[in-house]
Amino acid sequence: MTIGNKVTPTSTALQARVMIYQPTQRPRERKGQWMDTCFGRCRVTGRLGQRHADLLESMLYVAERKRDVSDGGVELLVDPAKLRRTMSDHQYSLAQIEKLLAELRAATITIETPQFDFPIIGGLIDHVIPSQMTRMDPLTRGERNLWRVRLGVALVMLLEHDLSLHYQPAPITRLKHGISQAVARHVLTHKYAPAGGWHMDTLIRAVCGDDVAGQAMRDGRRRLRLDATGLATLGIEITDENRVTRGTAAR
Template sequence: MNNVLPLLPYEKGKITPYKQRMMPTTTASQARLQFFQPTRNPVYCTRKIETEWGRAEITGKLGVVHASCLESIMCFALDKRGLENGGVQILVDPYDIRRTLGEGARESRLLVPAKRHPNRTRRRISSGGYSSSAIRSLITDLTACAFSATIKTRDGDQWVCRPLGLVVGVETSEATRTNPGTGETRRMWRVTLGPAGVSLFGDDLALHYDPRPLAALRSGAAAAVARWCLTHRESPPAGWKLNTVLEAVGAETEGAVGRQRRLEVRREAEGLRACGLVVQNDRIYTEGVAPTPTSVVCTPTKTDDVACTPTSVACTPTSLGVPRNLQI
């Protein structure tokens, strides 16, 4: 394919304007129709989903890590072009994908000596265990999946995606980038979206946000909850019930497993706040809608004129009807 297709403007050294090459991070239906299982360890299965936003049938092994991988490809796209078959080819730096997925493993920062300058040290960020082969495995799962969705639009019409995978394939590009720390060069990737993926990203409600805070969430249920909440502009004044959102993303809410899922979401309160969400008790709010906790200060009233002092022996009880001015 490299010999047939011409080079992209970025590969020629001409960087496309940011607004023209910007791709949406994701779409609303991917979270609302549960395209990705609410776990970091998905299993291969066929799921039939039906919600108020439409219905879908997904076959494959897709979890929240696959969602973070796809979001990083779309968000950090360097360039794109359309294909004759209706697909789209995207140029992406594999380091951006590794950096995003590494957030989920809590990137460890190590000081190691630089190769060219032995007396200096540089800061290296580990990829959290996601090597190039591991990322290619995630993309293979995105390629092997099959989905068909019927999504409701605002005017009541529906459109149907063909039962094809989101990603068709990935190949190495001729474009390179230089690592400022080591001086080594790395080659970019060309990721091809199929016609089904193009129709999904082209006709659905597009969402633009940074995928790295979502990838940093350790709990798969919390990541699925965050993605579902971010499909809305803001939460209701009373917020969303935690159980309601867990049911909407396909997570278990009954028994010990349900209690564990709710506990996982509460433990990720700080991470969810970085995503723009606030967890209070059993409700979730978007920033700006969450009620601010107010402190209650007890002030004495006029009737509380009898107080106990350390030197007093007893306080005259007023609840027994004893007059306060009674002298014995």
């Protein structure tokens, strides 16, 4: 059995760079508005926030097997118990995970970027169904089913063509604020930090959009500082001069 990025990467660079996931743990429904960045542009129909990114990255990280499907799709074998432990110390309830899965499945994304000569259009997850493979349930001493997770065409294309990122998602899932999670994911897409680090405001605009200002900007700075200890476990440091630096890069 292989887990921890032996089967598939945790994420890809564009997922954090083109704002697929809103920088909040309580996202709003999007109606397909274009979000422009220096890396390209993206539009989402549906509700995708940082908790959805937590779930998707955790599934990719703990996946035990990968199967290529004849139609070009990809199916993963996932242990839901390991998934829940990766997402939270207190463990998400099955109902919470099912709600996030339903929203992931319902969302449609479109990505256009100079990196590719074709748009990426589709979903992130197609379905999650019980596998015939089982594990012993230590609580009931019975058996529990593993999951077969069929990835959506957009995610498959990103995994095949985009820059792969390998990191443990658990430290990000434990950050208290969505803005901190979004900034962490964005920073981890860069192999090197600029000299002296990033300006904090630059990173906030990178994950929220260029029009963020005023109270929203002040709230973003405050929440990042509240998560400074958690960010430090990822090698991301906030200086007294409102600069953000990092130690090691994601592979």
